[in-house]
Amino acid sequence: MTQKVKVAIIGSGNIGTDLMIKVMRHGKHLEMGAMVGIDPASEGLARATRLGVPTTADGLEGLLSMPEFKDIGLVFDATSASAHQKHASRLDALGVPMIDLTPAAIGPYVVPVVNGDAHRDAKNVNMVTCGGQATIPIVAAVSQVAHVYYAEIVASIASRSAGPGTRANIDEFTETTARAIEVVGGAERGKAIIILNPADPPLMMRDTVFTFSELADQTKVEESIEAMVAKVQAYVPGYRLKQSVQFDEAEIALPSHGRIRGLKTTVLLEVRGAAHYLPEYAGNLDIMTSAALACAETHASAVVAA
Template sequence: MIGAGMLGLDLAERLNASPVLSCALVASRQSSASALRRAAQLGCGVSTEGITAVVRAGVDVVFDASSAEAHAAHRAALASADVLLVDLTPSSGGSFLTPTVNPARAETDRHLSMVSCGGQTVLPVLDAIARNSERVGDVEVTTTVASASVGPATRDNLDEYLAITGYAVERLTGATRAKVLATISPALPAPPFRARITACAYGIRPPTLANAVKAAADAVRQYTPGYKVSAFSVADDLVQATITVTALGGRLPSYAGNVEIINAAAVTLAERYARSREVGHRG
């Protein structure tokens, strides 16, 4: 694990609760004593040497929860290592994956991009729209996140978040153009993570699409139980959906659905990779 913020510490807990993964090391370049102390209490090794310590550790999977700016150097340092690199930063490298859209690529690709928390939230629904229409035109995505669940690295990477989420929407759905907006809300009580989709989709059948969106949401709830399509409508060629994500696992505040969904997706895909390696070794 690279990064000892809210994202990294929640990931460490999830890894230690996994049946096939465990957290060997939490590394950070900043000497965040309290965060690393918490990681040590979880049974993880800790280091303030960052990527240097990760390379030396000889692990099988590396989760990068640092920043988009730092990720390129981390990727270069691990280029010759036999590891799966799971990128939770909004950088432009790696294969875009979500567990309900294209999970099989986790077994073959070695550099996985989790896109963003917004991407993990909207892509399952947009994939259902794309699969049940002749063509997807313009897409607009607006996300609202509680200020308390957004760390300094995420704030610094806001431009990258908007760009990479839009690019992933276009790549994975064939949309003509995607526009992404984001609001960091200081409201109290803190609001749950929310994403609103407005998409032009042609050649759709509303009842069939509604069932497909419901099925997509059901699939996401297998690893993110607090995922809910709270509103859905179709008017001619215009599809609108509102998605809320509530953190229900007990590790995070309920409003931190943004952290919940991207971390749960990352662990789900890493577990698929680990299981495929086990099968390969037995074979």
């Protein structure tokens, strides 16, 4: 039998529960070792118990006291930015690697298709945000062809798919995403906006990416974007271009460069969830758990091969 890395998930809410289902259905080098929550009555803990996964409702302290903890090789944190600060401190001291699905950003930002291999050995990696996972690959695709002076993303998600963790971390979302647009996407300056859409029935996740770059061959930019979309689709099948890439040559004033004539690129995306546990419209949560699973598989494959 192929050796697998046992994982624990801290956070038994929507994201944690969906991630558990993904690990159990699609984990190649991963298997569930524990599900951790703080509410004994949570649906996530109940589902984990029904599926035969060891659980605790006593948070991180409960995980550390579980006999199963000695076999845990990787921990996902699907709680909040503030909680992750505490979790990371304890687990780092114990040498347990973590994948952070909160906007805490203690470790390096990771978007699997852009820089996943570069941080496979990091002890704490940050999955940025749902908006970041959806849009940074596009910024990076443009950056592969032309220098990007400015990139702005607008992530519109169904209000129903925004749980208490998302709502409590709006400021961290915008700050973390903007920074990752620069660090991972390659833009000189990044900006992020999130919109919680109250439409009923709920709408699919939609993301708009604007970049302003040096003038470049539009065909090459479009080909780079389409190739990147295909790479993301390998682990997020519901990720797609909503319509053709739009271009416009324009002259604008930038604080650091003065007036520059460049290429404005507009990309419209849709993310449809896989509906493993969450509804299809929760593409924002699905792309986060899918990216986290892809990142964990990269880490675990190295561990198994060692």
